[in-house]
Amino acid sequence: MLIGEVARRSGVSTRMLRHYDALGLVRPTGRTVGGYREYSPEDIRRIFHVESLRSLGLSLKQVGRALEDPGFTPSALVGDLIRWVEERLARDRELLERLRAIDASAPTGWPDVLRTVELLQGLTSTSAARRQQAALARPEGGAVPAEVLAEAVLAEEDPNVAGALRWALARSGGDGGPALAAGLRSADVDVRRRAVVAIAGMAEGPAGTAVLVEALADPDPAVRGHAALALGGRGVTAAVPALVDMVVRGRNDVDAAEALAALCRDRGCADRVTAALVDALAAHAEPAVRIRLIQALVELPGTAAREAVRRLADDADPAVALVASALADRRAGDDDA
Incomplete structure (x- = not known):
């Protein structure tokens, strides 16, 4: 042929x-x-x-x-090819995200594009100081795209830089919520933790609150805890079970107890919170757990919480009884005052 x-x-x-x-x-x-x-x-x-x-x-x-x-033999070569393709895909994904960020900034000319590229380079620097500087800098001629900052928040491991990024995101005036909400669905628990901290610090709104309520079902206790504390501060009663669980586990239990007390400003919620803490007392025999629950109860308003603490003054465990008796007396003194 x-x-x-x-x-x-x-x-x-x-x-x-x-x-x-x-x-x-x-x-x-x-x-x-x-x-x-x-x-x-x-x-x-x-x-x-x-x-x-x-x-x-x-x-x-x-x-x-x-x-x-x-x-x-093909095995070594094929393995090299796989690594090469993975690296190329990573570069292509990075380029795609960079192009999307530029598009989101709605540039009106090449100076706008160059400013966004400079920002992206700063936020992806290997230097934490440079990343922080990029987060805190106010670009000339335009705002920092919120989506860019949200993605940077989710990726940032340095706590100081992360704080600067969250501040910059709040200041941007844009909507980084969707990117942060997507971070809460990440398989990486560290990304979910960064996302919930950022969402918790955002201005209150139905969308953010709904995302935090969804985070109460997260398998990671730190994610659940951040969501519960934020929701407690917003007066959302769906956080009550998670807050009580934090007291039981001794995980930010003081903050959780304060959030429960704040929720009790609503008379309708006070009975629910008291009942949840009393139920937890019935379910746990460990003295340390019971003492934490007593300390949470004593902060609550109402007769039901006061009577629950007084009953525990006769607890079979001497340490529990002593704490309950002391706190009941203190509570009585506060009420008299």
């Missing part, structure tokens, strides 16, 4: 076929009387082998080695 016919049937250009011949990859085994290349069925099969290997990303040099060297 002559080169033109081979090109039509294989889809490989005549120019590339000649290049294969020059490299020794596929040399036609025959020549016509006029000196034209003539390919045998075996030559054509080799062309398809070359094209198949090239489709995996192999260079022509690697293809030649794979076809000629009997001792050449």
